[in-house]
Amino acid sequence: MNQRPLNLIEKLYITEVARGLALTAKHFFVNFPRHVVRGFGAKVGKGETVTIEYPEERRLFSRRLRTRHRLMKRADGSPRCVACMMCETICPAHCIHIIAKENPDPNIEKMPSVFDIDIGVCVFCGYCVEACPEDAIRMDTGVVELASYTREGMIYRMDQLLA
Ligand code: SF4
Ligand code: SF4
Numbered sequence: 001m002n003q004r005p006l007n008l009i010e011k012l013y014i015t016e017v018a019r020g021l022a023l024t025a026k027h028f029f030v031n032f033p034r035h036v037v038r039g040f041g042a043k044v045g046k047g048e049t050v051t052i053e054y055p056e057e058r059r060l061f062s063r064r065l066r067t068r069h070r071l072m073k074r075a076d077g078s079p080r081c082v083a084c085m086m087c088e089t090i091c092p093a094h095c096i097h098i099i100a101k102e103n104p105d106p107n108i109e110k111m112p113s114v115f116d117i118d119i120g121v122c123v124f125c126g127y128c129v130e131a132c133p134e135d136a137i138r139m140d141t142g143v144v145e146l147a148s149y150t151r152e153g154m155i156y157r158m159d160q161l162l163a
Contacts, residue, residue: 031051035051061142063140066124066125066126066129066139067140067141067142067143067144068119068139068143068144068146068156069117069119069129069137069138069139069141069156069161070137070138070139070140070161070162071115071136071137071158071161071162072134072135072136072137073162078103078105078111079111079112079115079136079162080134080135080136081098081111081112081115081132081134081136081137082103082108082109082110082111082133082134082136083098083099083101083110083112084110084133084134085098085100086131086132086133087127087128087129087131087132087137089131090127090130090131091128092123092125092127093118093121093122093123093125094121095117095118095119095120095121095122096115096116096128097114097115097116097117098114098115098116099112099113099114100112100113101113112158114157114158115157115158115161116155116156116157116158117155117156117161118154118155118156119154119155119156120148120151120154124139126139137161
């Protein structure tokens with residue numbers, strides 16, 4: 001991309017610094033009184049101030065947003081997952097770990113004995129959901145607060161994903 005050459009005034013940077021400071025000051029003096037007014041419970045007009053007082057105030061998420069995974073269950077409460085490994089194979093972050101076992105139902109070949117997702121490594125691409133032939137995994141929990149004090153705490157086990 002071709003950049004426009006700077007003129008002499010712009011090359012001195014002083015005017016640009018002053019313009020930047022003026023813009024910052026304008027936002028401060030417009031928004032600060034609005035926050036004070038909001039603090040007393042008054043409503044301010046839409047669009048002027050964008051600060052969301054999280055976590056007391058939360059925005060609605062889009063229904064399309066990919067959030068923490070969950071594993072779907074059958075009517076009897078067992079995982080719908082048939083341990084086909086499609087999600088583990090397609091995962092670009094290699095953060096899904098599955099160990100398969102025989103399913104007691106003779107009509108279903110396998111089920112997972114271990115199904116872990118390391119959320120700390122997951123890139124939330126949604127490929128696992130797209131690849132699943134059983135609609136056994138979804139990313140629609142709406143859970144986005146996933147912080148943990150340990151790396152181990154970021155690994156979600158099958159019982160957590162089924163809950
Ligand atoms: S969302 Fe993407 S990175 Fe995360 S577990 Fe699924 S496939 Fe892997
Ligand atoms: S793709 Fe679906 S059925 Fe296959 S292992 Fe993953 S969650 Fe289970």
